[in-house]
Amino acid sequence: MEPIKQAEGIFYMEKDGRRVAEITYVPAGDKTINANHTYVANELRGGGVAEQLLDALADYAREENLKIIPSCSYVVAKFSRGGKYDDVNALAK
Secondary structure, three states: OOOOEEEOOEEEEEEOOEEEEEEEEEEOOOOEEEEEEEEEOHHHOOOOHHHHHHHHHHHHHHHHOOEEEEOOHHHHHHHHOOOOOOOOEOOOO
């Protein structure tokens, strides 16, 4: 598996030239982005790939001083547990 790559609005992983996992985001206002989609190929599910992508997105948000609105069901679930994403969660109190 290749390392995580970043392009405008997406962090993704490729394997043998094929995209096998991604997390996408869109601007959502002042200093806010919306994490709106996560995909992991069946053969990689359960291996922590989605969390690696979310970690990359969270690190990006921290570097850019952004907050993340979770609208993708995976991100909503991870953010609802609290913990390591609280500082970038736009909905955290």
